[in-house]
Amino acid sequence: MVTAPPESLLTISKVREWKVERDIVAAKVAVLSETLTELDGKLQAVSEMFPDLDVEKIAAPVTAKALALENPKTWPDLVLSILSKATGPQTMHSLKASIAETEFAERLARNANGFYNAVSRLTSRGEIERVGDTFYSLDFRERVEAGGIGISALEMAQDTRKPTTPELVLETLTGQGYLTPKQIVDRLKGNEDFDEKIARNPQYLYTVLGRMVARNGVVKNNGKYATPSEAAAMEREEKTDEATGVGTANSPMLFPQPSGSRH
Known part of the structure; x- marks a missing residue:
């Protein structure tokens, strides 16, 4: 509850100041209300056009790790980035084929030890899953079950180059x-x-x-x-x-x- 100042301190000037401030706040609220209504309408339209789109997930805060996976600068981040976007199990060969299309291609051709060590560390730390000769991101099965990846995507693409x-x-x-x-x-x-x-x-x-x-x-x-x-x-x-x-x-x-x- 707002308490008015003592009568001796209440002046016409002070009342005028409150009224002006109140009108400014009311104007801002009206503008914000209109903006909110407009944005709600846009988001509602998107939801109707794309029912499977999770707007809340898209709007979630971007973590440092997510940024690192979007623009990887290290071997572990690059491997995690590729696996997080993969639509099927990945072999060492298919991982290297994906790397050949990135800025890491030259480093891979010069010395592949960094790549192999990254896969080894990620596997041993439980950050990726290995089944036989294939590798998955930890959320791969969840994406399949959620319908984000078609069952046909589980068929592994074969690399035509024979490994050394x-x-x-x-x-x-x-x-x-x-x-x-x-x-x-x-x-x-x-x-x-x-x-x-x-x-x-x-x-x-x-x-x-x-x-x-x-x-x-x-x-x-x-x-x-x-x-x-x-x-x-x-x-x-x-x-x-x-x-x-x-x-x-x-x-x-x-x-x-x-x-x-x-x-």
């Missing part, structure tokens, strides 16, 4: 921790080109792995191999266990190792 052996190795190691050469071969069985090369030269994989180690494409430890990012993650985990006095035998590993193996 180093690419196959990196794909196999991603998200798996350390693997022995035999475990890598076992996982690649069924790839006709790779099977043929191994049949011709049983030492072929060792030659490829040696070159990849020399180029810092993979890390070798006690006869096993891992992507650089996963090797670094496991090393940090071991140091943390040592610092806290937790034995590795009782500590859950970031990347499960095959039964009976050590790295």
